[in-house]
Amino acid sequence: MPASPRRATLATVAASAGVSVATVSKVLNGRGDVSPVTRSRVESLLEQHDYVALPQRRRGDAAVLDTIEVELDDDLNAYSTEIIQGAVRAGAEVDAAIVVSIRTDADRAGAWARGLATAGRRALVAVTSELTAEQLTALSRVRLPLVVIDPLNLPQTRGVTSVGSTNFAGGLAATQHLLALGHRRIAYLGGPATAACNQARLHGYRAAMEAAGAAVLPGYVRAGHFHYQDGVTGGAVLFDLPEAPTAIFAGCDDIAFGVLEAARARGLRVPEDLSIVGFDDTQVARMASPPLTTVRQPLREMGGVAVRTALRLAAGERVDSHHVELATELVVRGSTAPAPPEGSPRPPLTRHAVG
Structure with a gap:
């Protein structure tokens, strides 16, 4: 973040x-x-002047805790729930209160930042947020430290602290797993094209495909949002290609679940006709049918690291790095299998209603 001006x-x-x-x-x-x-x-x-009247902090007042705002830019889902659980657990360990909110007025950057500071927040943890220069400046003016988890954009301002995972390595491992199973027609169905985490996963996919000499066919890379419905609609588009993929690497578990539903609606069997790999390893991945092969992000640990880092910044401490990446791990379950023999007929693509 830019150098903080003196508080009015x-x-x-x-x-x-x-x-x-x-x-x-x-x-x-x-x-x-x-x-x-x-x-x-x-x-x-x-x-x-962006004046902020801060709550009085009295010595020995048990009700006055360090309070961290964990702010989402969308409704709760399996991904954000894991992040929040890690944040709450970390807060309990250091006697800090965690307040969870969904951003509603960030277009009014000054009022948004002043509201957080006036409410006594010591720092802000933003989850998968797309931040503007105006929002960063507003937070700086009220001297509110910021930590971003999986930022959807790359802020140009130096010094923005963020927490993520080894997305490139995860994308590489997911694609190498499918290649090792004999798949060559592998598609990538991802999130927003500008999202830093999505770009890294896509680069990992492309690196694995290039190293194996496997062509990325036209239409095999699609961007959207990290939502279930994008998996449903994106999967349907991929199945309609002249050379449909035999495997799909989805940019998150929610997209993968949408692909599973799109495959069911077309009469495709997973993993016999189509292999699917997700990214996140949320609890739902283990409950899917079949259980989802996915790249595990340590989501709870990411939430905990973000909270502890935010508290250090609020205390005026320096952090060793402005970006922390935690290791990913491929978790193999039942949604992937060896590629069907080249030229083997697929079952006819029957179209059913998709929920």
Whole structure:
């Protein structure tokens, strides 16, 4: 994040408004003995200066804990639930409170950042968020440390601290597993094209395919979102290609579950006709039918590392690295099998209703 400017004080606002510090304090506390004109001027300057009235922290007050905001940019899913569990567990270990929210007003960057600081948050952990320069600047102005888990974009500002996994190695391992099973027509169905984690997984896939001399056929790489429905619709498009893939590497488990459903709707058997590999290893992966072969991200550990790093930043400590990557691991289950013999007929593609 950019160098943090000095936090605005009551004296700063009072000097700008041409009134006393006591008058500014009265406005903040909703006192009635301030003229409407003065009140309006002071309130406007409080907003311009990004003034934040922090809660008082009293020694020995058990109710006042370090509070970390874990903010999602989408509804809860299996991935974010794992992250939150790790964050909550880490918070309990260091006597910090974890507040989970879904971002709703980040378009108003200044008000969003001031709201977090005014609520007494010591730091923000953003999960799979796409951050703008305005949002980063707003957080810096209120001196609120930020840690991002699996950022969807690569902020140009230096110093943004992030936590992720070895996405390239995971993409490489997933594709090498399918190649070792004899597959050559392997497609990649991923998330947003600009997402850093998706780019790394895609690069791992391409590196494995190139090393094996396996061509990436036209239409075999598709970008979308990390959502179940993208697996359903993307899988259907892949099955309609002139040379349909015999294996699909999905950029996350939710996409893989969508591909499973698309295969079921077409009468394709997994893994006899189609092998599928996911990425995440959420709890649902073990309960899928068949159980999903996937690349395990240490999601709970990522949540814990993010919280501990955020607290260190809030305490004014320096961190050794602005980006931490935890190791991934391929977990082989029942959704992958040797490729069907070349030229063997697939069952007819019957179309059923897809839920």
